[in-house]
Amino acid sequence: MSTEAPGRRQVTLRDVAQLAGVSVATASKAINGKAEVSPDTRQRVLDVAERLSFRPNALARAILDGHTGTVGLLTHDLEGRFSLPILMGAEDAFGAGRASVLLCDSRGDAIREQHHLGTLLGRRVDGLIVVGSQTDARPPLGSDLPVPVVYTYAPSTDPADASVVPENVTAGRIAVEHLLATGRRRIAHVSGDVTYAAATDRAAGVDAALEEHGLERVGPVRYGSWSEAWGRSSTAALLEQDVDAVVCGSDQIARGVLDALHDRGVRVPEDVAVIGFDNWEPMIAGCRPALTSIDMNFQAMGRRAAERLFASLEGRDGGGVETITPRVIVRESTGG
Amino acid sequence: MSTEAPGRRQVTLRDVAQLAGVSVATASKAINGKAEVSPDTRQRVLDVAERLSFRPNALARAILDGHTGTVGLLTHDLEGRFSLPILMGAEDAFGAGRASVLLCDSRGDAIREQHHLGTLLGRRVDGLIVVGSQTDARPPLGSDLPVPVVYTYAPSTDPADASVVPENVTAGRIAVEHLLATGRRRIAHVSGDVTYAAATDRAAGVDAALEEHGLERVGPVRYGSWSEAWGRSSTAALLEQDVDAVVCGSDQIARGVLDALHDRGVRVPEDVAVIGFDNWEPMIAGCRPALTSIDMNFQAMGRRAAERLFASLEGRDGGGVETITPRVIVRESTGG
DNA sequence: AAACATGCCGAAACCCTTTTCGGGCACGCT
DNA sequence: AGCGTGCCCGAAAAGGGTTTCGGCATGTTT
Numbered sequence: 003m004s005t006e007a008p009g010r011r012q013v014t015l016r017d018v019a020q021l022a023g024v025s026v027a028t029a030s031k032a033i034n035g036k037a038e039v040s041p042d043t044r045q046r047v048l049d050v051a052e053r054l055s056f057r058p059n060a061l062a063r064a065i066l067d068g069h070t071g072t073v074g075l076l077t078h079d080l081e082g083r084f085s086l087p088i089l090m091g092a093e094d095a096f097g098a099g100r101a102s103v104l105l106c107d108s109r110g111d112a113i114r115e116q117h118h119l120g121t122l123l124g125r126r127v128d129g130l131i132v133v134g135s136q137t138d139a140r141p142p143l144g145s146d147l148p149v150p151v152v153y154t155y156a157p158s159t160d161p162a163d164a165s166v167v168p169e170n171v172t173a174g175r176i177a178v179e180h181l182l183a184t185g186r187r188r189i190a191h192v193s194g195d196v197t198y199a200a201a202t203d204r205a206a207g208v209d210a211a212l213e214e215h216g217l218e219r220v221g222p223v224r225y226g227s228w229s230e231a232w233g234r235s236s237t238a239a240l241l242e243q244d245v246d247a248v249v250c251g252s253d254q255i256a257r258g259v260l261d262a263l264h265d266r267g268v269r270v271p272e273d274v275a276v277i278g279f280d281n282w283e284p285m286i287a288g289c290r291p292a293l294t295s296i297d298m299n300f301q302a303m304g305r306r307a308a309e310r311l312f313a314s315l316e317g318r319d320g321g322g323v324e325t326i327t328p329r330v331i332v333r334e335s336t337g338g
Numbered sequence: 339m340s341t342e343a344p345g346r347r348q349v350t351l352r353d354v355a356q357l358a359g360v361s362v363a364t365a366s367k368a369i370n371g372k373a374e375v376s377p378d379t380r381q382r383v384l385d386v387a388e389r390l391s392f393r394p395n396a397l398a399r400a401i402l403d404g405h406t407g408t409v410g411l412l413t414h415d416l417e418g419r420f421s422l423p424i425l426m427g428a429e430d431a432f433g434a435g436r437a438s439v440l441l442c443d444s445r446g447d448a449i450r451e452q453h454h455l456g457t458l459l460g461r462r463v464d465g466l467i468v469v470g471s472q473t474d475a476r477p478p479l480g481s482d483l484p485v486p487v488v489y490t491y492a493p494s495t496d497p498a499d500a501s502v503v504p505e506n507v508t509a510g511r512i513a514v515e516h517l518l519a520t521g522r523r524r525i526a527h528v529s530g531d532v533t534y535a536a537a538t539d540r541a542a543g544v545d546a547a548l549e550e551h552g553l554e555r556v557g558p559v560r561y562g563s564w565s566e567a568w569g570r571s572s573t574a575a576l577l578e579q580d581v582d583a584v585v586c587g588s589d590q591i592a593r594g595v596l597d598a599l600h601d602r603g604v605r606v607p608e609d610v611a612v613i614g615f616d617n618w619e620p621m622i623a624g625c626r627p628a629l630t631s632i633d634m635n636f637q638a639m640g641r642r643a644a645e646r647l648f649a650s651l652e653g654r655d656g657g658g659v660e661t662i663t664p665r666v667i668v669r670e671s672t673g674g
Numbered sequence: 675a676a677a678c679a680t681g682c683c684g685a686a687a688c689c690c691t692t693t694t695c696g697g698g699c700a701c702g703c704t
Numbered sequence: 705a706g707c708g709t710g711c712c713c714g715a716a717a718a719g720g721g722t723t724t725c726g727g728c729a730t731g732t733t734t
Contacts, residue, residue, distance in 0.1 A: 011404075012404075012462065012484050013484075014689090014690060014691090015690065015691060015692095016690080016691095024713075024714085025713070025714045025715075026690085026691080026692095026714090027691095027692080027693080027694095027713075027714055027715075027716090028712080028713055028714070030691065030692060030693085031692090031693090031713090034692080036692095036693090038711080038712060038713075039712070039713080040711080040712060040713090043712080043713085055482075057456065057459050057460045058460060058690085058691070058692095059401070059460070059462060059689090059690055059691065060457075060460040060461045060462065061397045061400055061401050061406065061461070061462055061689095061690080061691095062401055062689075062690035062691040062692085062719090063690085063691060063692075064397055065395070065397050065398055065401065065690085065691085065718095065719050065720060065721095066690090066691065066692060066693090066718075066719055067692085067719090068347075068348075068719085070397065072440075072461075075441070080422060080425065080426050080429070081426075083620070086416060086422060089416065089441075090416050090417075090443070093416070093441065093442075093443050094443075097442075097443070097450075097454075100457075102440050102442070102457060102458075102461060103440065103441045103442075104408075104438050104439065104440055104441075105411070105425075105429065105439045105440075105441040106429075106433070106438070106439075107426070107429050107430075107433070114433075118433075120393065121396075121436075121438060122438075123393050124393045124394060124395070124396040125396045125397070125408075125438060126348065126395060126396065126397055146391075148348050148349075229623060229624075230623065230624035231623075231624070254620070254623075254624065257624060258624065261624075261626075284419070284590070284620065284621065285620065287565060287566065287567075287590075288565075288566035288567070288590065288593060288594065288597075290597075350719090350720060350721085351720065351721060351722095352720075352721095360683075360684085361683065361684045361685075362684090362720085362721075362722095363683075363684060363685080363686090363722080363723080363724095364682085364683055364684070366721065366722060366723085367683090367722090367723090370722080372722095372723095374681075374682060374683075375682070375683080376681080376682060376683090379682080379683085394720085394721065395719095395720050395721065397720080397721090398689085398719080398720035398721040398722085399720085399721060399722075400689095401688095401689050401690060401691095401720085401721085402688075402689055402720095402721065402722060402723090403689090403722085404689085
């Protein structure tokens, strides 16, 4: 059974060399395709290596040339639905570039984060990606780290650090532009927890876009929580005024609003258009009608963070904040 | 700025020793708390180490004593909502035991999986956890791997391998037991994709529990897809017979059923009780009434997999399939 | 005072791989 | 025959840390 023999010594280059009747130097050259080996010697070595299923010890190699081909991914949490696509994007970019990802979850705890940082540096990661949980800026990991760091989702408070963040203001803007383009004029906004920068940023974008078109938001920004329940319970107040579109701070809120409108017999999109943020597939999937949503491109964010980290490793990244532009995914709820 | 100086050589034990005026051997002993060092020499070394923020190179250490303190987490995908809690549970267990996790996503591709396996073995992981995407058994990673492997979610086809899997049959049973305990007798079952073992296993559990109580399922098992849409569209057929409870193959299906019942004016739980599987928080959160659901304890599954891997490393795990018992989370939809 | 014990430190080997450099061998040319 | 010239191969060092063992100096005992 394959779970047996856990103590068996791993096969080393010396074993291969010995069995092939050559020196370790020759074996190394044969395996790595160096020139100074005769074809038949090379073949003999390769055969033995194959037979023993030899794998060069990446650690020994790393200790030589100073970089390990590993990067640390230090995430604030794994619960939220935001870290995951970022993680996927980063894993994607790294996988292609032959780097491996060491994953650490600090679970919102700064102490744990520092602990993980210590072990990651001890393992000589070539670089670090730090994934935040809110878009609010966060203090940098440390002041004099020996490896480059890219902050994503939450930027570093030091603007000189490399950060990749979503454009929440633009997202709000895009939502309104889309509604305006489809003929809506009386637009209300219900959002999530006011302590989140994501909520206030999106609201700022909504208002800015409205103002540019000489319009005003209908009613106040109704901050609450990022839940369907809030979406449902806030709908009554929304409908007290004449409204033909509702911008919802998240897909969950939007879903709650859709439900409440449905119960009241308000037709979507005929009477009122509804738009959400995040384009969160499992939440979108169940909406009736299908929900138009702003996709923040989190996966692209993870990829960019990985790319910038690579660039930093080669000294080709000057730091600074980079933003990822969201895009609208048009579905039925805005009358597409 | 902290992203600078990426090429700066990392501080080594030799640097510390030199600055403290001792040999590397003494520095090593001082830092690792070995006895043969005078207290003041030790303090001097520790001060220097602190000042240089020295971190012992884990690679060099690993190359010595043969194990790295890293484990590979080879997941079939990151999209699904099942791999994530497993990953969290495993990361949790490892973080406590001072092992680091190398994360690889094979994205359902066997070739990619083998590639990742190669790099992980090259990095000399001490062990591997393989996370599947379906509960159907999968072929083992390889026949003669140098490190222990624990398969989770999807077991290995080799029963001698160490596997940790959810009890889907039991889950179906528990759902029915709960409904019976709350006085229901006419129970229907709507489920997801029939090609998933999770669907048929749960259905088998449902039927077995019914039979034990001398009851029969109302209507056929209505297989479809794991979606709200299927839940909604299958409801009409369900109601053609006299039904006082519906077991739904997933929370999404349950939610669709709840919606459809609501639209038809059927009261939940007064007229019909509804129960789901997976206890998937974001889906549960929006349900009206709050949905009773069977929690498969995925996080515990990840933890157990990690624990068994540790046991294997110490030769304390004989292999074999272990199951994780689900539990019912009672909420309003079953009249709690 | 001499022998001995003890405590502290350093030299060197080891782990595994890569790379440089030097040496041996065969062959061709004169 | 002797010399030069490539071609292959192997010895050795490097990289960072741990560990063993030997040595030195001091303190203790007789």
